[in-house]
Amino acid sequence: MNFFWHTLAVICMFIPGYLGYGLILGKGKILHFGHEGIVMVTGYTVFILLMQFHTGYILALFGGLIAIAAVSLLFALLALRLEADAFGVMSLAVHLMLFAVVLNWSSVTRGALGIPGLLRFPFLQTPFDFAMFGLVVAVFFFWLMWKVDRSAFGRKLAALAEHEWHAKSLGIYRRKVYILAFLLSGFCVLTTAVLSRQYFTIIHPNDFLFPVLVFDVMVIVAGKPGSVPGVTLASILLISLKEALRFVPLSPAVLGPVRLILFGLILFGAVWWRRDTLFPQEREI
Amino acid sequence: MVQLFINGLIAGSLGALVAGGLALVYGVLGVFNLALGQMALIGGYSTWWLHQSLHLPLSISILGGLLVGALLAWLTFEIFVNPFYRRHRFLPLVTTIALSMILDGAILLLFQERPRSIVPGLKKMVQMGDARISMEQVGLILITFVLLASFAYVLHSTAFGRKIRAVVQHEHAAWSLGIPAHILHRLIFILSGVLAACGGIFLGIDQNLTPIFAFPLTIKAYAAIIAGGKGNFWGAILCAYLIAFLEQFVVGIHWFGLFYVPAGYQQSVALVFIIFFLLFKPSGLFVRSARAA
Numbered sequence: 001m002n003f004f005w006h007t008l009a010v011i012c013m014f015i016p017g018y019l020g021y022g023l024i025l026g027k028g029k030i031l032h033f034g035h036e037g038i039v040m041v042t043g044y045t046v047f048i049l050l051m052q053f054h055t056g057y058i059l060a061l062f063g064g065l066i067a068i069a070a071v072s073l074l075f076a077l078l079a080l081r082l083e084a085d086a087f088g089v090m091s092l093a094v095h096l097m098l099f100a101v102v103l104n105w106s107s108v109t110r111g112a113l114g115i116p117g118l119l120r121f122p123f124l125q126t127p128f129d130f131a132m133f134g135l136v137v138a139v140f141f142f143w144l145m146w147k148v149d150r151s152a153f154g155r156k157l158a159a160l161a162e163h164e165w166h167a168k169s170l171g172i173y174r175r176k177v178y179i180l181a182f183l184l185s186g187f188c189v190l191t192t193a194v195l196s197r198q199y200f201t202i203i204h205p206n207d208f209l210f211p212v213l214v215f216d217v218m219v220i221v222a223g224k225p226g227s228v229p230g231v232t233l234a235s236i237l238l239i240s241l242k243e244a245l246r247f248v249p250l251s252p253a254v255l256g257p258v259r260l261i262l263f264g265l266i267l268f269g270a271v272w273w274r275r276d277t278l279f280p281q282e283r284e285i
Numbered sequence: 286m287v288q289l290f291i292n293g294l295i296a297g298s299l300g301a302l303v304a305g306g307l308a309l310v311y312g313v314l315g316v317f318n319l320a321l322g323q324m325a326l327i328g329g330y331s332t333w334w335l336h337q338s339l340h341l342p343l344s345i346s347i348l349g350g351l352l353v354g355a356l357l358a359w360l361t362f363e364i365f366v367n368p369f370y371r372r373h374r375f376l377p378l379v380t381t382i383a384l385s386m387i388l389d390g391a392i393l394l395l396f397q398e399r400p401r402s403i404v405p406g407l408k409k410m411v412q413m414g415d416a417r418i419s420m421e422q423v424g425l426i427l428i429t430f431v432l433l434a435s436f437a438y439v440l441h442s443t444a445f446g447r448k449i450r451a452v453v454q455h456e457h458a459a460w461s462l463g464i465p466a467h468i469l470h471r472l473i474f475i476l477s478g479v480l481a482a483c484g485g486i487f488l489g490i491d492q493n494l495t496p497i498f499a500f501p502l503t504i505k506a507y508a509a510i511i512a513g514g515k516g517n518f519w520g521a522i523l524c525a526y527l528i529a530f531l532e533q534f535v536v537g538i539h540w541f542g543l544f545y546v547p548a549g550y551q552q553s554v555a556l557v558f559i560i561f562f563l564l565f566k567p568s569g570l571f572v573r574s575a576r577a578a
Contacts, residue, residue, distance in 0.1 A: 031375060031378065033382075077564065078560070078563075078564065081563065081564055081567045082511075082563060082567050083515075083567070084375065085317055085374070085375060085378060086511045086515065086563075086567070088317070088375075088378055089317060089319075089504065089507040089508070089511060090508070090511065090559075090560060090563065092319075092504050093504050093507075093508055093556045093559070093560060094556075094560060096500070096501060096504050096552070096553075096556060097552075097553040097556045097557060097560070100549060100550060100552060100553040101550070101553060103549065104547055104549030104550055210385075210386075210389075210500050211386060211389070214382055214383070214385075214386045217379065217382060221379065253397075254394065256390075256393065257389075257390040257391070257393035257394040258390065258394070259390070260386050260387070260389050260390030260393070261386070261387050261390035261391065261394075263386060264383045264384065264385075264386030264387035264389075264390065265383070265387060267379070267382065267383035267386065268365070268380055268383040268384070268387075271369070271376065271379050271380050271383065272368075275368075275369060275372055275373075275376060276372065278373070278376060278379070279373040279375050279376060
C-alpha cells in the first residue's frame with residue numbers, strides 16, 4: 001500500500017510542474033529546454049535559505065518566488081530575442097551554466113554532495129500525507145491551467161504559436177504574453193520543486209540532469225502538446241511506469257541505461273505519433 | 286600565456302571539427318542534431334574498442350571509428366531526421382533528443398562509465414618556451430587544420446562544393462538546375478557525423494572518453510554555430526576557437542593580480558559571454574546575407 005501512496009504522491013507533486021512546462025512547450029510551442037534549470041534554481045534557492053540561513057519557510061518561499069521570477073524573465077528575454085530553434089539550444093546552454101554554478105559553488109550549495117535532510121512542512125510527514133496534499137494541489141493546478149488554457153491569454157499564446165505576424169496584426173504582442181507565460185510556468189515549477197524536494201528530503205545536482213529534461217519533454221509530447229488533460233494523463237502513466245521499473249530484476253548498472261533507452265524510444269514513438277500536430281503548420285483561410 | 290594559447294588551440298580544434306560539420310547541416314537542412322555529442326563519443330569509443338580490445342593498429346582503429354561515425358550518421362538521418370524535417374524543421378530537434386538518450390544508454394551499457402583512453406600512458410611532451418604540448422596534440426591540431434583547409438578547398442574551388450553552396454543558398458533553385466539536393470542532404474549529414482567522430486577520436490587520444498562529455502560537447506558546438514551566424518561555416522569555426530580561447534583565458538589569468546576564476550566555471554563563463562552577446566546581437570557575429578534575384 002505504501003508504494004501506491006508513494007506513486008500517487010510523486011504523480012501529484014510533479015503534475016503542476018508538467019502543466020507549467022506544457023504551457024510553454026505545448027501551448028506556446030516555445031522550444032524551451034531550460035525547464036530543469038528553472039526547477040533547480042528554485043529548489044536550491046528555497047532550501048539554501050531554509051537550511052543554510054534558517055530563514056523559515058515563509059521567507060524561503062518568498063526568496064524562491066524572487067529567484068523564479070528572475071530566471072523566468074531571463075528565459076523569456078532570450079526567447080524574445082532569439083529565433084525559436086536558437087532559443088532551444090541556448091536554453092540548454094543556460095541550464096548547463098546554472099548546473100555548473102550549483103556544482104561548483106560548494107560553500108553554499110554543497111556541490112556534488114547536495115543538501116540532505118530537508119525540512120518538511122509539519123503536516124507532511126508520511127507518503128499518505130504527501131499523496132493527499134499533493135492531490136489537492138494537483139487538482140487546483142489542473143483547474144487553474146484549464147482556466148488559463150481557455151482564457152483570452154491562452155488563446156493569445158496559441159495565436160502567437162500559429163502565426164506571430166497575424167497575431168500581431170490583431171494587437172497581440174509577444175513580449176507581454178511570453179513574460180506572463182514564463183512567470184506562470186515558474187509559479188507551477190515552484191510548487192513542484194518545493195513539494196518534491198521535501199518529499200525526497202534531499203536536493204542534489206543529479207536530479208536536474210539531461211535525462212530528467214528528456215522525461216519532461218516526453219510527458220508533454222506524449223500527452224498532446226497544449227492539452228491540459230493530455231499532459232495530466234501522460235504524467236500519471238509515465239511516472240507510474242518509471243516507478244514500476246524499480247521492480248525490474250536487473251542490477252542498477254544495467255537498469256539505469258535500459259531505462260534511458262526505453263524512455264528515449266517512448267519519446268521517439270510519441271513524436272512519430274504526434275508528428276503532424278507537435279508543431280502545427282500555419283492555418284490558411 | 287603561451288600555454289593558455291596552446292590549450293585554447295587544442296580545445297578549439299576539437300570544437301571546430303564538430304561545429305563545422307554541423308554548421309553545414311544547419312545551412313542545408315535547417316535542422317539541429319542534439320545527439321551530436323553522443324555520436325562523437327561513439328566514434329571515439331569504437332576506436333578505443335578496436336585499438337584496446339581487438340588490438341588493431343591505431344590507424345585501422347581510427348578508420349573503423351570514422352566508419353562507425355558515418356554509419357551512425359546515415360542511420361540517424363534516415364530514421365530520426367528524414368521522416369520529420371519536411372513536416373516541420375523543429376521536429377528533428379526533439380527526435381534527436383530522444384536519440385541522444387538512446388545513445389547515452391547504449392554507451393553506458395557497452396562501455397560503462399569509467400574513463401577510456403585510446404592511447405593510454407604517458408605522452409611524449411615537447412617544450413615550447415614556457416609551454417608544454419604533447420606530440421599527439423601537435424598532430425591533432427595539424428590534422429584539424431589540414432581537414433579544414435581541404436574542406437575549404439572542396440567547398441570553394443570544386444564543382445561539388447559549388448553544388449553544396451547552391452543547395453545551402455536556395456534548395457529549390459538548385460533542384461531546378463539539376464543538382465540532386467536529396468543526395469547532398471544525406472552526404473552532408475554523413476560528413477557531419479564523420480567530423481563528429483573525428484572529434485570523439487581526438488578527445489579519446491588527447492584525454493579520456495566518458496559519457497558525461499556528450500552534452501557539453503553538443504551545447505558548445507551549437508553555441509558556436511549560433512554565435513557565428515547560423516549556417517555560416519567559417520563563422521562557426523571561428524566561434525568554436527573563440528569559445529575555447531575564452532574558456533582557457535578566463536580561468537588561466539590571475540585577474541587584477543587578485544584572484545583566479547575556479548576551473549569548474551570554465552565552460553559557464555564562455556556560455557555566459559555567448560548568451561549575453563546574443564541578447565544584443567541575436568543574429569550572431571557573422572551574419573550571411575541571403576542572395577536575392
